[in-house]
Amino acid sequence: MKWPHQVARMAGIEHPFIQAPMLGVTTPQMVAAVSNAGGLGSLPVGGLSPADTASLIQAVRKLTGKPFAVNLFAHSIPALLTHIQLDEMHGVLEQYYAELGIELVKQPAESMQFYTYADQIEVLLQEKVRIVSFTFGVLNDAALQALKKQGVLLMGTATCVREAVMLQDKGIDIIVAQGMEAGGHRGSFLNERNPPLIGTMALVPQVVDAVQRPVIAAGGIADGRGVAAALMLGAAGVQVGTAFVTCDESSTSDLHKQTVLHAADTDTVLTNVFTGRWARGVRNRFITEMEQAGLSIADYPVQNQLTAPMRKAASRENNKEFLAMWAGQFVPKTDPRPAADILRSMIQQAEELLP
Amino acid sequence: MKWPHQVARMAGIEHPFIQAPMLGVTTPQMVAAVSNAGGLGSLPVGGLSPADTASLIQAVRKLTGKPFAVNLFAHSIPALLTHIQLDEMHGVLEQYYAELGIELVKQPAESMQFYTYADQIEVLLQEKVRIVSFTFGVLNDAALQALKKQGVLLMGTATCVREAVMLQDKGIDIIVAQGMEAGGHRGSFLNERNPPLIGTMALVPQVVDAVQRPVIAAGGIADGRGVAAALMLGAAGVQVGTAFVTCDESSTSDLHKQTVLHAADTDTVLTNVFTGRWARGVRNRFITEMEQAGLSIADYPVQNQLTAPMRKAASRENNKEFLAMWAGQFVPKTDPRPAADILRSMIQQAEELLP
Numbered sequence: 001m002k003w004p005h006q007v008a009r010m011a012g013i014e015h016p017f018i019q020a021p022m023l024g025v026t027t028p029q030m031v032a033a034v035s036n037a038g039g040l041g042s043l044p045v046g047g048l049s050p051a052d053t054a055s056l057i058q059a060v061r062k063l064t065g066k067p068f069a070v071n072l073f074a075h076s077i078p079a080l081l082t083h084i085q086l087d088e089m090h091g092v093l094e095q096y097y098a099e100l101g102i103e104l105v106k107q108p109a110e111s112m113q114f115y116t117y118a119d120q121i122e123v124l125l126q127e128k129v130r131i132v133s134f135t136f137g138v139l140n141d142a143a144l145q146a147l148k149k150q151g152v153l154l155m156g157t158a159t160c161v162r163e164a165v166m167l168q169d170k171g172i173d174i175i176v177a178q179g180m181e182a183g184g185h186r187g188s189f190l191n192e193r194n195p196p197l198i199g200t201m202a203l204v205p206q207v208v209d210a211v212q213r214p215v216i217a218a219g220g221i222a223d224g225r226g227v228a229a230a231l232m233l234g235a236a237g238v239q240v241g242t243a244f245v246t247c248d249e250s251s252t253s254d255l256h257k258q259t260v261l262h263a264a265d266t267d268t269v270l271t272n273v274f275t276g277r278w279a280r281g282v283r284n285r286f287i288t289e290m291e292q293a294g295l296s297i298a299d300y301p302v303q304n305q306l307t308a309p310m311r312k313a314a315s316r317e318n319n320k321e322f323l324a325m326w327a328g329q330f331v332p333k334t335d336p337r338p339a340a341d342i343l344r345s346m347i348q349q350a351e352e353l354l355p
Numbered sequence: 356m357k358w359p360h361q362v363a364r365m366a367g368i369e370h371p372f373i374q375a376p377m378l379g380v381t382t383p384q385m386v387a388a389v390s391n392a393g394g395l396g397s398l399p400v401g402g403l404s405p406a407d408t409a410s411l412i413q414a415v416r417k418l419t420g421k422p423f424a425v426n427l428f429a430h431s432i433p434a435l436l437t438h439i440q441l442d443e444m445h446g447v448l449e450q451y452y453a454e455l456g457i458e459l460v461k462q463p464a465e466s467m468q469f470y471t472y473a474d475q476i477e478v479l480l481q482e483k484v485r486i487v488s489f490t491f492g493v494l495n496d497a498a499l500q501a502l503k504k505q506g507v508l509l510m511g512t513a514t515c516v517r518e519a520v521m522l523q524d525k526g527i528d529i530i531v532a533q534g535m536e537a538g539g540h541r542g543s544f545l546n547e548r549n550p551p552l553i554g555t556m557a558l559v560p561q562v563v564d565a566v567q568r569p570v571i572a573a574g575g576i577a578d579g580r581g582v583a584a585a586l587m588l589g590a591a592g593v594q595v596g597t598a599f600v601t602c603d604e605s606s607t608s609d610l611h612k613q614t615v616l617h618a619a620d621t622d623t624v625l626t627n628v629f630t631g632r633w634a635r636g637v638r639n640r641f642i643t644e645m646e647q648a649g650l651s652i653a654d655y656p657v658q659n660q661l662t663a664p665m666r667k668a669a670s671r672e673n674n675k676e677f678l679a680m681w682a683g684q685f686v687p688k689t690d691p692r693p694a695a696d697i698l699r700s701m702i703q704q705a706e707e708l709l710p
Binding site: 027160179180191201224225328330353355 | 552
């Protein structure tokens, strides 16, 4: 069988190997390195301002002439928190802020400002981005039509069969099937408060059977064995995140890198306490204590904004108990190295295994 | 690569393809059919009396001269329930018993009797069983030594790397790595109340790297694609359960079969309300209401015994709301057929994919 050609042809790349978009981890350097090596780098811009979005895209362009994807968060803005909910969350967070020596600025709910993908579509069109991927939902029809009109290749994220079918019905070209092993945020959108947790081994073949679109397998794939396994399941390619967290081009903290490198298979947990959306990362004190507090967690991006200064201070203070240390269930125990080496060694190992 | 030969050689079988032991589903006919077709049937005898254990083994022997495994539950008997705990659980179960028109016999905790594997080892030795698999723990040293002395091949179940290493350290010959996709009971034993939920895609390569024993992949494998994928991950073979729930030789109710056949990928849930151990099955009213009641569930096998008459009546009454309908996250949508056909078609599909 060797490599399926469909996604490589559609995206204009050599191998259907996608570096997962990881906000806070992925840099333009990482995106360019993966794309230059024949894969597809993904630039995460979810929640960023139009100006930041443009400058990141331009930064990638300076480093590669190869195709890359720009990744959006396709969520909607949730209802405002009540004062009671906000007071309650402020009350709990205040102690952590104090412990880190920073002040909690109690911004009223109605003054919180968030960018959504709707603010970014114009930039993507202006910058003539060729590939747009998204997660947390489906882009609205206006955005889809505008992107399609400009010939943009669209990739959406599904965590169950029903989400995949909905993406197909919306005309999405390529479907990323994200198994529960994956690090970082779940892409779930049909039941995001109680998201489907289907393992990659079970999810991929069922999605492949349900849609007439190329399916990219994501979740638990961290070396060439996983790449080969995903192709056996019928995937048209793979998306890999955690293996790139520790690469030379990663912008995350050394603390995050070291913690992830030493994580056992059982060390990650799904939590919504950092951002308001379920995501997989290494357990620490903040996760455990917030679980025990039993608060209702604000939706994304409100909770994300409430904890952002705390996470920033924790990174500065080298305190891993208050950092979001996203990681999947399979962290390769390898020395730090360039992203291109990771991609090449995974492809080489897969090719040795594949027919 | 084709098929790895190690497990087939050790077990004296043709293909390293194991039919998962499923109490209440697996019959001697199923075991024999799989073994006669070149796989390894597994006879579940967990919790049965020595006499029942012997007669089931003899029933398989009448149907096949090929190797098969006998599967034990390696749990220990938990502390007795307090009267308060038991009263509370009786109080909740009473309404369901009444709804099904049966009487709840309120047996005091100290009069409950359970068989353990310790009661069964002598039978296995007498019957000269050649292959013993187990789950929920590790057999004690006396049992292991007695079995090893008689040359019995030992297979243990692990749900994380640490459990796999412990099985290796205890001298177990073959390790079944059970991913979270798997239907029925989790084999977890190091933290069984909060069991590891590692997806097969992430679990198998990490276990393969951690032990010097053949590793059998289990969880989410329901057709030849999964078999081929598991071998790519480094597994020495596969264990398949859910695909056999609906086979001709299955003894489960038609209701269970039909429900499983129509289950979507998102329809299963992990629950401990039926037996006191975490297991994956199709969600129904009993699971949901017991979750909402927020009771502390008695450990296995106490909870199992408390709900057994209810499940039996539900089966008789064709009421799926009170049945334990175990299933994994990937249920093949195929017509009922003989177990041997399922095994053969999975092997054939895998061989078409494998190098």
